[in-house]
Amino acid sequence: MTAAIRTVLGDIAPSELGVCDAHDHLFLRSPVLPGQELDDAGAALTELDAFAALGGRAVAQWTPWGLGARADDLPALSRRSGVHIISATGAHQAKHYDRDDLRRVYDGLAGLFVHELTGARTRAGMIKVAGAYHRLDDHARHVIAAAAEAHHATDAPIGVHLEGGTAAMDVLRLLCDTHRVPAHRVILGHAQRFPDAESHRRAAEAGAFLAFDGPSRAHHGTDWLLLRGLTALADSGHAPRILLGGDTTTSAARSGADGPGMPFLLSGLRPRIERDLGVDTAAMIFVENPARAFAANWRS
Template identity: 25%
Template sequence: MIETVLGPVSPEGWGPTSTNEHLLTDSRGLARPLPDGSFLDGPPRLETWGDLRWNWMSMPDNLTLDAPDTAAEELAAARAAGLHAVVEATSWGMGPRHADLPEIARRSGVHIVAAYGSYIDKTLPAGWRDLSEAEMFGLFRTALTDAVPGTSFRAGLLGLLGTSAEITAAEGRALRAAGRAAAEAGASVSIRLDAAARRGPEVAGILTATGLAPERILFCNIDKVLDLGYVADVVDTGAVVEFAFGSDHSFGGGIRDHTDRERLDFLGALVAARPDAAITLSCSVWTKGQLTRYGGMGYGHVLTRIVPLLAGVGVDDARLTDMLVARPVALLDRTETPG
């Protein structure tokens, strides 16, 4: 069964799924000032759009998704485009609001699977960073087998776990605790790697050493590093890799996202090099500026704009169905055995 915020659902008849989205989040702790030390005033609007695209992290309000009504409406629009389900991957460090998710699911008609986890060290409250591995394991096991704290539903998987370029002690404890808890509960773990490092195979090794099957590991936003040799090495661990489309932003100092055209071409090259690669797709919406009402691509971008282009890079119908439906189901369908 797949654990959603409205209860367990049979995977039979499951539809297109985005494996990494955010509906309510607060990442203002990641805000970066402009070169003069100031910040852009928000919310995003037409007259600031150029500055925002050039300095995506410099508008604190852009780094929040804070309106359940907006989330429901944006998801409903994506549902009209064919979206069946999303993984809501907002973890501790990004201001999760788990208790608000059931109403968004009811209003939008989109299945929401809640992940539960902790993000990169620098975003975390000291209380979390100071937890022992055993204490983290207890929290993760409770979320998977009993309920996400403050709610009546169980987490569908653990994540989004963050790793820094140099994996910190707290991040290492979280990885090991999550691997053990997920292996015990027949669940999966999603990871966001730091693009400044090449630690995918190392992180996969940490998780599989806890007993977690490699096919239960999802590396989100793998498109942050378009290095075919490296991504092939990640794929060769048996883990799943996710491509997130719809963002083309700069972060100051010459740092920018790849374009969707670059992502598409790389995805085609990966499929050619590794025909059996396990791949999922997402829009990875986590900021206001990615919502359609603020001029962004929205939660339906993959289905409306990317899917029609995938055949052109060598993704046939069977592979597309695997990316959008079968692979997400394999990640989300829990295989726990009664204790």
Template identity: 30%
Template sequence: MLGEVKPGELGFTQCHEHLLISKGKSFEINPALCMDEPDKSIQELKTYGAAGGRAVVDAQPGGCNRDAAGLEEISRKTGIHIIASTGFHKLQFYPEEHWIHTIHQKELEEFYISELVQGMCVSIDREWMPERIRAKAGIIKTALDVCDLRGRYGELFEAAAGAQKATGAPMMVHIEKGSAPEILTEFLQERGVDTGRVYFCHMDRACEKEESFLKILKAGITLEFDTIGRFKYHSDKEELELIKKILNWGFEEQLLFSLDTTQERLKAYNPKAVGLSYILETFLPAMRKCGITEEQIQKIAEENPQRIFAW
């Protein structure tokens, strides 16, 4: 948000969070998908920083209630690096009349590129590109829904793939349970996307097939696990077992972690929540206790983000 930094300065990084989301269609679907109090988000980031956190990827894309100016402000006030997103989310999070449904694929690609290299657009939750700020996006957010690449999603992914090839920017993909990430893997490879700059999110709860994990990893794509402290899905013990399986397969350089925070999971908004610092304060000790080495933790928390986010 505040300009380029050298990869080595990034530090401990959580690679899929939500720090600020304005009230919109997402809120109508789930009230937890609204964090619109900057002071609380600042408080959360300061606690994260005190625990050792240095960088966060905010996964809310432009046009889907992203607060770009707010992210710039909270980054400046906390000293935490925030990597913001351009791109698109699941279409259910947009109003029916939203431009995301109708804008031409090539224009969409140009929009993504412009947010990465010129600056992010603001006030675009309904209107099309009225103004731009200096702060740039650093990653392309995409979302694979249960319809996979059928319909409008195919065009959205074509635009994102074109933007990745044109800029070299990293790409994250929301993987919805019931979708087919293997199909998307082939799609991205066929279009010449740099799979070393791509990571699939939520794979620890969206996919249970070992053969799918292996196919995606062998294609060079990184897995981002964020079902940590999310006990409605599974325990941290089960999460650790899955992480150890990926490490034992030899893919320690293709693994990231995060919390995928909502209002319900940020302590500043909900005192009973696990909080943004949960990985640092609770999950890292559990990783060490179950035999994951410091070198492996260093790769997941720092070295892998440094490589993927450099472009």
């Protein structure tokens, strides 16, 4: 089978992806972020255009089922901006959902994920799941089991929101040992929230991708350690496992408001990475690694 990346405009060859923001949000709605919804298509297009003007060619939107992803609005944004968009299915932590809405789909999550990956009008290209702080609760274990089932049915990559950046090895043991998902199909998000080089190295050695994704917020307590974490992984030979994303989760974090937004990956971080780690390593992080991480041998 030929590997392809599933975008909102259809499947593309990995070589077509280009410079990628590997974890971000164009649309997002959650009761835990009242008043900060990402629900303005015009603002989303402005962000994409600013990213594209700096050479950005692809964005993975990790907004899962039930959180206002507006998947059917994404194809038009992709066409107008010229940016490939990878959409997500999956489910976040239980606190992000109305209890009744979650209960209605809870026992059929795997089927819901497979439908959004293979049968929806705008198909998702990845599955997003989430752990709790420092551990996996019963909800996370249930969603991860459903995600693993959907992966085996489709080969879709699985992105994992690690709330505190911790529990990475617990996630890999559950996904890879218990549910037999290959580690290279797993993207561990928010690695920089737990800036421990040993933990990062162990996850990379297991074969997972590590996404350092949060600089759009520009206020997280470990942001200043992000470049140190990238350097430590690269120095230990694991640059091929690194991804970078902005994770814009509020309207205030967009570049058109008070935040750095998506463009900061290329205007602020890429020059530093090129200087400190080299141009070839920067190309690996922004282009080559995402092309491998999001490519799948899609099964219908």
